Amino acid sequence: MTSESRAGRPRVSSRETLAEAACELFLERGYDATTVADITTRAGVSRSSFFNYFASKSAVLWSGLDERIGLLERELDGAAGSAAVDAAIAELARGFAPDALALAIVNDVAMGVADELAREAAMRSSRIARAVSGALVRGGADRLEADVRAAAWGGAVLAAVAAWARDGAGRSELASTVSRAARIARDA
Template identity: 60%
Template sequence: MTTTSRAGRPKASSRETLAEAACELFLERGYDATSVADITQRAGVSRSSFFNYFSSKSDVLWSGLDARIDGVGAALGELGDRADAAAVRSILVDALRGFAPDPLALALRNRTAMGLDDELTRDSALRLARLASIVASAASASGVPRIRADVVGAAHAAAVLSSLRAWAEQGAGYSAPETVLADALSSLDDLRWG
C-alpha cells in the first residue's frame, strides 16, 4: 500500500523522499539557500526523521558514496598483506558497480545550477583523502614502502572520484560508472604497486 505525501507522488521511503526533496530545492533555490527545515517541509516529514537518515544537509549528497567507501575499507582490510594492484582495483571497480543515479550524481551534473561548486570541491577532497588513506594503508600492509603507498593511494582515490564525476557529467545512460573507473585505472598501469 502506498501513501502520497504530495499530489501524484507515492511515498517511497523517507530517505528517498528527503533526498528527492533536497535535490529539487537545491535546483530551485541553490544549496546555501536551502535549509534542513525546507527539506523536511517539502518532504512532509519531521526534522527528527531527517536526522534519522542524514547527519547533515551535505550528507544527503554523499551518504551513498560514503557507504561504498566504508565497504572498500572493509574489503581491503580483509585482504591484509595479500593486497596487490589487481585485487585493490577489482574492489574499487566493484564498489561502483550498480551505482545508480543518486543525489550525488545529480549534484555533480548540475553543480553550478545547484550552487554546489564550492561544497562539492570541499567535500570531494574529504572523500578523496579518506579513500586515499584506505588504499595507502592496504598498500602499506602488503609491504609497499610508505611514500609509494601514499602515492598509489592518492592516484587510485583520484581515479574513483574523477570517474564518478565524469560519469555523472556525461549522463547516467552513457556508460556504467564501473566501466569509466576501469578505464581510468588502466591509466595507472605505469604506477607500480610495489
C-alpha cells in the same frame, strides 16, 4: 478509488524522497539558502526523520558514495596488495546507480554547490587513499610508493564519478568509467 492513510502518521519517508526534495530545493533556491527544515517540509517528514537517514545536508548528496566507500574501507581493512585494491575499487563501482550526487555534479552551478562538491570530494578521495595505502603497505609497498599510488586511486575514483555524471550517469556503468580511470592512474 480512494487512498486511506492513518491519521497522525506522516508520509512514508525514505532516502530517495528526502534526496529528491533536497535536490529540488537546491535547484530552486541554491544549496546555501536551503535548510534541513526546508527539505523536511518539502518531503513532509519531521526533522528527526531526516537525521535517521542523513547526518547533514551535504550527506544528502554523498550518502550513496559514502556507503560504497565504507564498504571499500571494510574490505581493505587487513587486506594486502594491489590485487585486493583492484577488486575493492571494482566492487565500489559495480551497480552504482545515478543519485543525488550525479544530479549535483551536472547541475553544480545551478544548485550553487560547486565549492561544496570540491571540498567534500577531497574528503572522499582522502578516505579512499587511506584505505588503499594501508593495503598496499601490507602488500609490501614502501610508504611513499603506497601513498602516491593511493592518492592516484582516490583521485581516479572521484574523477570517474564526475565524468560518469557529466556523460549521463544512467547511460553507462560507473564501473567502466572507474576501470578506465584506474588504467590512467596506474600509468601515471
